[in-house]
Amino acid sequence: MRFTLNGSEVDVDAHPMSRLLDVLRVDLGLTGTKEGCGEGECGACTVLIDGEPVCSCLVPFSQAEGTNVRSIEGLGDDHPLQRLFMDEVGAQCGICTPGMVLAALSVGESPSLSDVQTALAGNLCRCTGYSAIYRAVLKWRGVSPDGASSI
Amino acid sequence: MTAVGRNVSRKDGIGKATGRAKYADDLVFPGMLHGRTIRSTIPRGRIKSIKLDFDTTGFTIVDYHDIPGRNVVDLIEQDQPFLAERDIRHFAEPILLLAHESLERVNAARVEIEYEELEPLFDPEKSDGILKAIDINKGDVDAAMAKADIVVEGIYRTGHQEHVYIEPNGVVATPENGGVAVFGSMQCPFYVIKALKCMLGADAQIRVVQTETGGGFGGKEEYPSMIAGHAALLALKSKRPVKIIYDRLEDMVATTKRHPSIVRHRTGVMRDGRIVAMDVDVLLDGGAYVTLSPVVLSRGCIHAAGAYRCENTRIRGRAVATNTPPNGAFRGFGAPQTEFAIEVQMDRIAATLGVDEVALREMNALRPGDTTATGQVLREDTSALAVLDEAVRRTEFRRKRAEYRGTNRTIGLALFFHGAGFTGSGERHLNSRARLDLTETGVRIAVGSTEIGQGTRTMHAQIVSDALDIPYESIEVAQPDTSVVADSGPTVASRTCMVVGKILEECATAMRDALGGLTPREYFARHGAFSVERKYEPPDWIEWDDHTYRRDAYATYGWGCDVAELEVDPDTFEVKPIRLTAVQEFGRPIHPALARGQIEGGTAQGLGYALLERVVMRNGAMANGQLTNYTIPTTLDTPEIDVVMLENPYPGGPFGAKGLGELPMDGPAPAVVNALRNFGLDVREIPATPEHLSTCASL
Numbered sequence: 001m002r003f004t005l006n007g008s009e010v011d012v013d014a015h016p017m018s019r020l021l022d023v024l025r026v027d028l029g030l031t032g033t034k035e036g037c038g039e040g041e042c043g044a045c046t047v048l049i050d051g052e053p054v055c056s057c058l059v060p061f062s063q064a065e066g067t068n069v070r071s072i073e074g075l076g077d078d079h080p081l082q083r084l085f086m087d088e089v090g091a092q093c094g095i096c097t098p099g100m101v102l103a104a105l106s107v108g109e110s111p112s113l114s115d116v117q118t119a120l121a122g123n124l125c126r127c128t129g130y131s132a133i134y135r136a137v138l139k140w141r142g143v144s145p146d147g148a149s150s151i
Numbered sequence: 152m153t154a155v156g157r158n159v160s161r162k163d164g165i166g167k168a169t170g171r172a173k174y175a176d177d178l179v180f181p182g183m184l185h186g187r188t189i190r191s192t193i194p195r196g197r198i199k200s201i202k203l204d205f206d207t208t209g210f211t212i213v214d215y216h217d218i219p220g221r222n223v224v225d226l227i228e229q230d231q232p233f234l235a236e237r238d239i240r241h242f243a244e245p246i247l248l249l250a251h252e253s254l255e256r257v258n259a260a261r262v263e264i265e266y267e268e269l270e271p272l273f274d275p276e277k278s279d280g281i282l283k284a285i286d287i288n289k290g291d292v293d294a295a296m297a298k299a300d301i302v303v304e305g306i307y308r309t310g311h312q313e314h315v316y317i318e319p320n321g322v323v324a325t326p327e328n329g330g331v332a333v334f335g336s337m338q339c340p341f342y343v344i345k346a347l348k349c350m351l352g353a354d355a356q357i358r359v360v361q362t363e364t365g366g367g368f369g370g371k372e373e374y375p376s377m378i379a380g381h382a383a384l385l386a387l388k389s390k391r392p393v394k395i396i397y398d399r400l401e402d403m404v405a406t407t408k409r410h411p412s413i414v415r416h417r418t419g420v421m422r423d424g425r426i427v428a429m430d431v432d433v434l435l436d437g438g439a440y441v442t443l444s445p446v447v448l449s450r451g452c453i454h455a456a457g458a459y460r461c462e463n464t465r466i467r468g469r470a471v472a473t474n475t476p477p478n479g480a481f482r483g484f485g486a487p488q489t490e491f492a493i494e495v496q497m498d499r500i501a502a503t504l505g506v507d508e509v510a511l512r513e514m515n516a517l518r519p520g521d522t523t524a525t526g527q528v529l530r531e532d533t534s535a536l537a538v539l540d541e542a543v544r545r546t547e548f549r550r551k552r553a554e555y556r557g558t559n560r561t562i563g564l565a566l567f568f569h570g571a572g573f574t575g576s577g578e579r580h581l582n583s584r585a586r587l588d589l590t591e592t593g594v595r596i597a598v599g600s601t602e603i604g605q606g607t608r609t610m611h612a613q614i615v616s617d618a619l620d621i622p623y624e625s626i627e628v629a630q631p632d633t634s635v636v637a638d639s640g641p642t643v644a645s646r647t648c649m650v651v652g653k654i655l656e657e658c659a660t661a662m663r664d665a666l667g668g669l670t671p672r673e674y675f676a677r678h679g680a681f682s683v684e685r686k687y688e689p690p691d692w693i694e695w696d697d698h699t700y701r702r703d704a705y706a707t708y709g710w711g712c713d714v715a716e717l718e719v720d721p722d723t724f725e726v727k728p729i730r731l732t733a734v735q736e737f738g739r740p741i742h743p744a745l746a747r748g749q750i751e752g753g754t755a756q757g758l759g760y761a762l763l764e765r766v767v768m769r770n771g772a773m774a775n776g777q778l779t780n781y782t783i784p785t786t787l788d789t790p791e792i793d794v795v796m797l798e799n800p801y802p803g804g805p806f807g808a809k810g811l812g813e814l815p816m817d818g819p820a821p822a823v824v825n826a827l828r829n830f831g832l833d834v835r836e837i838p839a840t841p842e843h844l845s846t847c848a849s850l
């Protein structure tokens with residue numbers, strides 16, 4: 001089955017009902033996508049399909065056919081948002097971070113705090129209490145964390 | 152420029168944010184098998200027969216007969232088997248291990264186990280299986296209680312709490328040099344070594360390596376020894392690498408949780424608010440085996456009188472056995488339970504006396520020179536009043552408290568403290584060691600303390616950088632590999648920065664003297680590599696009696712005051728936290744951003760403990776072992792957390808630092824419940840779910 005992964009066309013021979021998560025991690029060896037719960041609750045396995053964040057543990061591989069999939073590996077090694085997650089300590093243990101970063105990419109220009117909270121509502125973090133994640137995302141979008149409106 | 156006190160670039164690098172950091176499940180070894188644990192489906196009984204109902208071709212199958220040494224997970228006691236032999240004491244007890252190349256086939260394998268079922272015991276109040284009993288006595292409680300103007304009584308309950316580290320437990324074991332190497336998600340690689348040596352024999356060649364670990368919170372303190380043992384048995388029998396990764400359900404139903412508690416208070420007070428007698432009874436549900444219950448109970452009891460002075464105090468504690476999976480370490484380690492109880496009791500005392508809760512706390516808060524329940528004389532690094540005053544001032548607590556009356560808004564507070572490092576003589580017994588290696592490029596830190604998100608690598612490197620007066624960037628931190636690093640003790644008890652950091656500071660000071668003014672590179676070029684190793688020396692004034700529980704329980708304490716502001720729906724009892732304020736004193740932050748992360752994260756966990764996280768046990772098994780129905784705070788449940796870090800340097804810590812990791816867990820639950828009480832609901836139990844609040848009487 002063919003799809004576009006991080007900008008390149010790939011062809012993978014896997015069962016159509018395989019989880020996209022396993023295709024990425026096992027068949028393609030891209031282990032940046034993490035499994036936290038396997039039931040779409042924690043968001044650690046978030047990838048973007050045609051730009052939309054999805055839980056790859058809930059996506060049968062057949063649904064990925066012909067789509068444009070972006071995993072954390074597609075962001076390269078020095079995306080400013082990745083850097084901010086480390087500098088602001090939005091990543092502590094780091095297991096939720098790849099999914100969190102991809103989900104945060106959908107946050108638009110000049111977000112309010114509540115825009116960020118809503119965008120990340122499907123991604124659980126047990127370490128940070130989220131505050132440092134908000135600071136990272138707001139800074140990335142050029143908003144001063146102290147000045148972000150919560151409305 | 153100094154490194155300590157600045158938000159230097161973290162030693163983690165960028166790997167956690169790019170997905171390159173390798174966690175246990177990311178490891179692949181050639182020829183690797185997938186392991187699975189077959190567990191009991193009853194809470195108590197005896198195994199009658201085991202039937203393998205699948206084609207066993209290509210399978211490796213292990214039961215207790217395959218254990219060459221002792222079939223016990225060696226911890227405080229030696230009572231918990233790696234694999235049940237005949238008796239089943241709890242649901243999800245490991246019985247049999249399977250491994251196969253195909254994960255699909257190993258998961259599909261059916262094993263039928265026939266049991267003779269026995270009557271299980273779930274109610275800790277009915278249990279006579281005492282895992283540990285503790286008595287702390289100070290003064291004459293009965294005489295003082297008799298003279299008190301008023302005696303206030305109360306019973307407080309807390310439920311289980313599940314850690315929900317986002318990375319479930321997992322290890323890979325592989326045959327190596329006639330023995331076995333284990334790579335896994337864990338807090339304490341040397342605990343794993345100890346347990347494996349007991350299981351495989353003292354001469355067994357064992358190496359344990361911590362992989363990047365996706366959260367621990369105590370949940371990866373003792374249980375990884377069990378999983379590592381299982382993977383090692385399968386690897387040794389199959390002569391192949393074996394990976395065992397728990398899925399979320401298995402992790403939630405089978406591994407440890409925070410101990411449920413029932414705490415009874417009787418407090419004698421005078422009309423002016425002085426507390427003259429405290430009588431406290433602590434009951435912890437330990438589950439089916441001892442694991443860490445004795446030390447959880449110990450910390451719980453020592454914190455049970457709260458951050459208050461009282462000349463007559465009696466604390467009796469028991470941890471008892473039930474037929475539920477063993478409870479174990481969880482951030483706070485007994486103190487969140489007992490400090491919840493005393494803090495709600497304090498608000499009830501204030502209400503009984505008709506005084507405000509701040510004034511009652513101000514009058515009774517511990518000050519330098521006061522003695523704790525164990526008779527420890529507190530030193531200058533005692534900040535109960537400072538954190539209380541700052542929290543009250545910053546939140547305008549008294550104004551809001553009056554203003555919110557009769558509205559859907561409410562506010563409450565809690566004052567708390569947390570002993571840093573192992574309890575009593577624990578640090579002396581641990582005898583931790585740390586080592587610095589001079590290398591060609593700089594200096595390498597070689598300790599077994601693990602990075603689990605809290606910033607171990609970074610903080611240690613900052614301390615060494617300043618003590619050695621070399622650039623932070625030239626310091627490397629070795630991966631915890633038991634064949635390489637010194638045994639710096641477990642990564643628990645808020646000891647990694649304060650205790651291990653202090654030993655590293657001493658190593659660095661000694662290395663600086665040895666360098667004689669040369670840089671590490673210059674020294675290496677002339678004389679080659681060398682190492683400095685030091686072991687922990689407790690402060691010389693520390694005295695502790697393990698039998699009477701008297702004197703210096705901890706070298707120092709962190710202090711905190713949390714204020715919770717909530718909005719309550721009076722019809723549905725839905726509680727929306729609006730703002731949390733966390734004022735905490737923990738000596739001095741080594742890395743302020745990491746320290747703030749500990750406070751924000753711990754406060755959010757405490758908020759979940761207070762309002763959301765309910766473990767439903769049915770017939771001894773967790774019935775809601777999924778993140779769908781065991782809910783932890785999401786972004787939408789977590790309000791703004793206003794963090795204030797007060798400084799009061801502790802002379803015994805590296806650059807004045809005290810332990811911090813657990814302190815933030817102690818305050819949120821009582822602050823939230825006291826806010827609910829100020830709203831008019833007589834809450835004495837957590838989690839305070841809407842269902843529970845609907846049953847609480849009005850005040």
